[in-house]
Amino acid sequence: xxxxxxxxxxxxxxxxxxxxxxxxxxxxxxxxxxxxxxxxxxxxxxxxxxxxxxxxxxxxxxxxxxxxxxxxxxxxxxxxxxxxxxxxxxxxxxxxxxxxxxxxxxxxxxxxxxx
Amino acid sequence: xxxxxxxxxxxxxxxxxxxxxxxxxxxxxxxxxxxxxxxxxxxxxxxxxxxxxxxxxxxxxxxxxxxxxxxxxxxxxxxxxxxxxxxxxxxxxxxxxxxxxxxxxxxxxxxxxxx
Numbered sequence: 001x002x003x004x005x006x007x008x009x010x011x012x013x014x015x016x017x018x019x020x021x022x023x024x025x026x027x028x029x030x031x032x033x034x035x036x037x038x039x040x041x042x043x044x045x046x047x048x049x050x051x052x053x054x055x056x057x058x059x060x061x062x063x064x065x066x067x068x069x070x071x072x073x074x075x076x077x078x079x080x081x082x083x084x085x086x087x088x089x090x091x092x093x094x095x096x097x098x099x100x101x102x103x104x105x106x107x108x109x110x111x112x113x114x115x
Numbered sequence: 116x117x118x119x120x121x122x123x124x125x126x127x128x129x130x131x132x133x134x135x136x137x138x139x140x141x142x143x144x145x146x147x148x149x150x151x152x153x154x155x156x157x158x159x160x161x162x163x164x165x166x167x168x169x170x171x172x173x174x175x176x177x178x179x180x181x182x183x184x185x186x187x188x189x190x191x192x193x194x195x196x197x198x199x200x201x202x203x204x205x206x207x208x209x210x211x212x213x214x215x216x217x218x219x220x221x222x223x224x225x226x227x228x229x230x
Contacts, residue, residue, distance in 0.1 A: 085123070
């Protein structure tokens with residue numbers, strides 16, 4: 001089965017996890033289409049000034065694969081910079097957040113798999 | 116934890132699934148890092164003329180998210196064209212293959228989750 005780009009479910013979330021601005025999410029697949037092994041497989045866009053606030057994962061692990069731009073990443077309390085090609089891991093019981101403090105768009109793939 | 120782009124494991128597979136040419140795979144995470152819920156989360160590059168031959172998935176589901184270019188996709192026996200933004204699904208017991216018959220590079224994210 002092929003889901004064309006314009007058939008993917010798009011979400012616009014304001015102040016996601018108490019972050020700034022609006023986060024744009026293109027959802028590739030439902031939980032059922034992920035065989036209930038995860039709950040998110042998406043492309044996320046952070047326009048300049050936008051962020052996803054710091055939050056702790058309970059019962060699952062989230063990975064980001066950075067596609068575009070440069071972002072400030074809170075890696076369980078430790079700040080670092082991530083850019084295209086980098087992969088981030090937030091395992092069960094740890095936290096993360098991501099902010100676009102640059103003048104360019106930040107885009108990444110997000111995947112959440114259950115523990 | 117952050118895995119920088121140059122720390123990701125890269126594979127170069129010739130005639131993958133009896134396809135043409137060499138397929139380049141950047142692996143983001145191990146099976147263990149996917150909580151054993153899947154076995155592949157990668158970025159795949161097909162240069163012009165390269166392909167992954169048709170094969171059937173047993174015990175898992177593979178999704179592609181097209182990043183770049185235009186490819187010929189064999190969707191369980193039905194041919195179609197996929198391009199940036201499209202999502203393909205190959206559930207347990209069905210088959211797929213993908214070929215770059217264009218003059219430009221094709222890139223996509225691949226995810227395999229177990230059934």
